[in-house]
Amino acid sequence: MIDRRRLMGAGALALASANSVAAWAAETGLDLALINGRVWTGRPGAPLSDAVGITAGRIAAIGAGAVGSLTTARTEVIDLAGAFVMPAFIDNHTHFLLASNMLAQPDLLSAKDRPEFVSRVGAAASRLKAGRWLHGGSWDEQRLGGALPDRHWIDAVTPQTPFVAPRTDLHMYLVNSLALRLAGITRDTPDPAGGVIDRDAKGEPTGILRDNAKALVERVIPAVTEAENEEAMRAGIAHGLSHGVAQVHVPEINWSVQDTLLRLRQRGGTDMRFYSFVPLQDWEKMAAFVDSHGRGDDWVRWGGVKGLSDGSLGSRTALFHEAYSDAPGQYGTRVMALDDLRGAVLAADKRGLQVTVHAIGDRANDDVLDVFDEAVRINGQRDRRFRIEHAQHVRPAAIPRFARQQVIASVQPFHAIDDGRWAVKRIGEARLNGTYAFGSFLKAGARMTFGSDWPVGPLDPITGIHAAVARQTLDDANPGGWLPNEKITVEQAMTAYTTANAHAGFQEDRLGQLTVGYLADIVVLDADPLSAPVDKLRKIKVLRTIVNGRQRYGA
Numbered sequence: 001m002i003d004r005r006r007l008m009g010a011g012a013l014a015l016a017s018a019n020s021v022a023a024w025a026a027e028t029g030l031d032l033a034l035i036n037g038r039v040w041t042g043r044p045g046a047p048l049s050d051a052v053g054i055t056a057g058r059i060a061a062i063g064a065g066a067v068g069s070l071t072t073a074r075t076e077v078i079d080l081a082g083a084f085v086m087p088a089f090i091d092n093h094t095h096f097l098l099a100s101n102m103l104a105q106p107d108l109l110s111a112k113d114r115p116e117f118v119s120r121v122g123a124a125a126s127r128l129k130a131g132r133w134l135h136g137g138s139w140d141e142q143r144l145g146g147a148l149p150d151r152h153w154i155d156a157v158t159p160q161t162p163f164v165a166p167r168t169d170l171h172m173y174l175v176n177s178l179a180l181r182l183a184g185i186t187r188d189t190p191d192p193a194g195g196v197i198d199r200d201a202k203g204e205p206t207g208i209l210r211d212n213a214k215a216l217v218e219r220v221i222p223a224v225t226e227a228e229n230e231e232a233m234r235a236g237i238a239h240g241l242s243h244g245v246a247q248v249h250v251p252e253i254n255w256s257v258q259d260t261l262l263r264l265r266q267r268g269g270t271d272m273r274f275y276s277f278v279p280l281q282d283w284e285k286m287a288a289f290v291d292s293h294g295r296g297d298d299w300v301r302w303g304g305v306k307g308l309s310d311g312s313l314g315s316r317t318a319l320f321h322e323a324y325s326d327a328p329g330q331y332g333t334r335v336m337a338l339d340d341l342r343g344a345v346l347a348a349d350k351r352g353l354q355v356t357v358h359a360i361g362d363r364a365n366d367d368v369l370d371v372f373d374e375a376v377r378i379n380g381q382r383d384r385r386f387r388i389e390h391a392q393h394v395r396p397a398a399i400p401r402f403a404r405q406q407v408i409a410s411v412q413p414f415h416a417i418d419d420g421r422w423a424v425k426r427i428g429e430a431r432l433n434g435t436y437a438f439g440s441f442l443k444a445g446a447r448m449t450f451g452s453d454w455p456v457g458p459l460d461p462i463t464g465i466h467a468a469v470a471r472q473t474l475d476d477a478n479p480g481g482w483l484p485n486e487k488i489t490v491e492q493a494m495t496a497y498t499t500a501n502a503h504a505g506f507q508e509d510r511l512g513q514l515t516v517g518y519l520a521d522i523v524v525l526d527a528d529p530l531s532a533p534v535d536k537l538r539k540i541k542v543l544r545t546i547v548n549g550r551q552r553y554g555a
Contacts, residue, residue: 018517025060029072037080042513057549088246088521089461090501092451099455100236122157136165151207171312241553244523244542247273251306280307283348304354308335310364318360325428356387402446413468414457420473420482439486450496465493466538520549
């Protein structure tokens with residue numbers, strides 16, 4: 001007889017083998033059967049199947065024959081009528097709480113010019129009580145004519161409303177004069193280490209704050225309440241599920257996401273899975289937390305730390321070996337001093353924490369690869385799965401290092417079709433070799449995972465798949481693809497959003513594939529991405545999202 005206490009005790013077969021799941025299904029029957037579909041399991045070389053059976057939150061059967069033999073009177077049967085089934089998406093990089101809060105903020109990113117931008121800010125400010133902060137949605141000067149906005153754009157429509165809004169890359173803030181005054185930022189305020197206060201010809205702050213200078217205004221913004229964060233998080237979860245996302249990784253620069261998730265988990269469920277990274281500088285605090293509380297469960301996990309080596313290309317704070325083509329003498333910014341970065345990485349790695357570091361420019365990527373290599377030499381060999389977040393602009397000679405050093409390239413394909421509109425202005429033609437090098441990473445044998453960097457990019461893997469496969473920039477200026485030699489196949493992109501991300505989070509033994517015994521995280525699409533024409537990919541819709549065997553979204 002099956003020991004039901006052993007099978008069910010650790011949370012719906014959490015430790016069960018494929019054999020024990022199959023045995024349990026044979027005794028009890030399936031909870032859910034998805035039939036008459038086109039099933040991509042994510043297993044390399046496996047043919048498409050046609051049905052999936054689920055019991056106790058796990059995959060119990062694949063294929064019509066196996067599913068049919070385990071279907072009983074109590075089984076819920078869903079006829080998919082030819083819809084496409086695959087492992088639910090995992091997103092490798094989100095700023096989930098920030099983005100969730102932005103769902104209720106004014107949409108500034110789609111504004112087409114300065115008047116429309118100002119109008120949207122003014123309309124949002126008019127709905128607030130005097131003195132209450134307005135957090136604008138993200139903006140992109142490239143969509144507003146190319147010139148950076150400044151405080152003079154918005155002062156007239158926000159006279160009693162302190163205003164702050166991030167550039168789409170999250171490495172700049174635009175603030176109004178009232179916000180500058182409340183933060184005590186004047187012409188005499190020095191630039192902080194790793195940050196820049198933009199100033200006009202007279203030396204006055206323009207309202208643009210770059211990288212670490214953002215903290216000068218953040219310290220005076222009233223804290224969001226726990227209840228507000230939890231409400232926003234639930235809205236973000238619903239948004240992600242509607243796009244087929246069952247799990248997100250959250251490499252953050254604070255603890256707010258993890259704290260909010262822990263509260264939600266203690267009070268019930270989250271409907272989506274989370275893997276939390278906290279600031280690299282807090283490695284001691286995280287190591288102590290792991291010692292006291294373990295690493296969580298498959299709903300909310302922790303034990304990772306995230307560092308920042310440089311800024312962003314759009315802000316000209318990404319760190320390069322050569323100067324910016326459109327800003328002679330500027331090479332970018334070290335957000336974290338190299339010696340500090342090295343010391344923290346080595347210490348965190350020694351304590352067994354997973355380490356990831358943000359690196360955009362080629363020099364930043366070289367620096368991080370060097371630090372990771374040093375950590376292995378000093379701390380010894382083990383399965384540590386170092387990651388570099390973004391790995392956007394890499395010298396060709398560095399690409400094989402990712403494979404050789406087993407460093408995961410944690411990239412976001414939407415950035416390529418966004419930055420591709422103007423990146424050449426920043427770094428010139430020659431340095432585009434190695435930019436968003438998705439194809440080159442895979443050819444070199446490196447592990448590459450996909451995500452969104454939401455809210456920098458949309459929390460929508462279908463858009464990301466199309467971006468990686470077509471590489472057509474948002475301005476429609478590259479119909480054949482920007483840097484087309486770096487295109488990848490649809491299946492490679494799907495793998496980067498599923499099995500590769502499961503591996504990047506140490507879950508490849510239970511997530512990322514539709515395999516008997518694995519957790520039943522599944523997305524149902526209205527069309528087959530593998531056979532759809534490239535120009536139809538981004539029109540594919542999510543019909544259902546199933547997490548842990550239960551439907552959490554249905555169109």
